[in-house]
Amino acid sequence: MTKQFTRSDIDSLAQRFRANLINSLSGFKSATLVGSTNGQVNNLAIVSSIVHVGANPPLIGMIMRPHTVTRDTLSNIKQQGFYTLNHVSTEWVDKAHQTSARYAPEESEFDAVGLTPQFSESYSAPYVRESEIKMGLKVAQHFTLLNDTEMVIGEIQELFIPESIIDDDGYANIEQASSVCISGLDSYHSTTRIAQFSYAKPHVKLTTK
């Protein structure tokens, strides 16, 4: 049975109910840990608002709320200009979700949840050692959206990834790396490939790779 919500139906919902419902509508989202530092404390925050912006130059965007639990992360990113993005694996989704608790500014979420900060030679922001796919980014653009959320677009500066999951055409099999996705605010999912399709052409039958 299909339920129709008008805009005024949505506006009349209880705040928490509406937040859960609307957060479900954007579909499955990547589960990513953002690593950052203020020079003293290493912060780690889970985000589900990652979006591909471009491949050349390599750009990834994310949306953050300035006055919520990710405020330390956002402040570190603005101050330092660098941060890391780390894929969450099926084996430790609980630790990843626990980073969403509101820890005191002087507490490191790495220590609190039991994940390990790791530093590369060239990069000041902390990576997650346990993460199979991780990138270091430099802020490339930063602005405020109409509802006062902030969008940060970063340029990938370095990338660590298992060599075995990269196909001949460059596709990285992130399912094989046990990367997870999120629906709503708090549901974590593993994936099963249905199909990988070839480039689609008009009036030509689609083939799988």
Add this chain to the structure above:
Amino acid sequence: MTKQFTRSDIDSLAQRFRANLINSLSGFKSATLVGSTNGQVNNLAIVSSIVHVGANPPLIGMIMRPHTVTRDTLSNIKQQGFYTLNHVSTEWVDKAHQTSARYAPEESEFDAVGLTPQFSESYSAPYVRESEIKMGLKVAQHFTLLNDTEMVIGEIQELFIPESIIDDDGYANIEQASSVCISGLDSYHSTTRIAQFSYAKPHVKLTTK
């Protein structure tokens, strides 16, 4: 074996290889069909760049490339100010992917791939009848990003969703509705829930819902 790519390694990759690799790094993405019209032709385009912007007001963003196959969709959205977002189901991922072929402007992707346009009483843009979760949106903000891609943020005006998948707290079980996700440019995945967690608090053991 972990492979490290520096920024100059990434910049040296062949264009297609780089596009596939970088598109894999943003993790799993929602598979969504954008419905739009110019008043004569109903267009349908698959996008994987959907991002949650806010719940109150209900806002969803997406990133589009102005000079690619989605140019008709982008032009319709700018001209009309309205469009629909429709979740892709496991049963017809092939039809959804086929909308990415470069059809002539006068051809409707609905007809070409075998999906059915559906109109609500209050709304000019076409929905996908076969889609279980679908929304009508009005453009709320539109701007160009640093790499000349365009970000469109829409306000949800109406929503159609199976009543049975909405939990008591508002969470919509999109896995139950067979919504799929995408990795890279062309890989489609179904999901299996690992866990749904309760609200995380510092120094309190995480529980599942």
